[in-house]
Amino acid sequence: MLIEWWYWIVIGISLIGLELMVPSFTIIWFGLGALVVGAASSIWSGIPVAGQIALWSVTSIGFTLLWFTYLKPKGDRTHAGMSKEGIVGETGIIIRGTEDSYGRGIVRFRISVLGADEWNCYSNTVLTVGDSVRVVDIEGQILKVTKI
Numbered sequence: 434m435l436i437e438w439w440y441w442i443v444i445g446i447s448l449i450g451l452e453l454m455v456p457s458f459t460i461i462w463f464g465l466g467a468l469v470v471g472a473a474s475s476i477w478s479g480i481p482v483a484g485q486i487a488l489w490s491v492t493s494i495g496f497t498l499l500w501f502t503y504l505k506p507k508g509d510r511t512h513a514g515m516s517k518e519g520i521v522g523e524t525g526i527i528i529r530g531t532e533d534s535y536g537r538g539i540v541r542f543r544i545s546v547l548g549a550d551e552w553n554c555y556s557n558t559v560l561t562v563g564d565s566v567r568v569v570d571i572e573g574q575i576l577k578v579t580k581i
Contacts, residue, residue: 436474445471469492528551537555539551556579
C-alpha cells in the first residue's frame with residue numbers, strides 16, 4: 434500500500450478544520466503532524482508507510498507535549514470567580530461608621546464591586562461616615578478595610 438504525500442496534506446487540513454468544530458485544542462497537533470509527514474513525503478518520496486505513520490505519531494505527540502509543556506499560556510488571566518483578587522485594593526466611602534474598633538460598618542463603592550455597590554466592613558480602627566477606605570482582605574462577605 435502506498436500513501437501519497439498529498440493524502441497527508443488532506444488529512445492534516447481536515448484535522449485542523451475539525452479542530453474548529455470541536456475546540457479541544459488537541460486535534461490541531463495531529464493535523465500539524467500530518468502536514469509535517471506530507472511535507473517530508475513530498476521531499477523524500479521513498480518513506481515506507483510504517484515510517485510515515487511513525488513520523489506522524491512522533492510529530493503529533495511532540496507538538497502536543499511542546500504546547501502543554503512550554504508554549505501554553507500560564508496562569509489565569511482573569512479573576513472571575515475569585516472574590517479576593519477581584520476586590521482587594523478597591524477604595525470606597527464609609528456610609529455607616531463603626532462604633533468601636535472591630536465594629537461593623539458599611540462601605541459604598543463608586544462602581545459595583547463583585548455585583549454590589551455596598552458591602553459590610555470592619556476595621557482595626559473606628560470608622561466614621563465619609564472616611565475613605567481601602568479593602569485589604571475579605572472574609573466571607575465582610576470586608577476588612579483600612580482608612581486612607
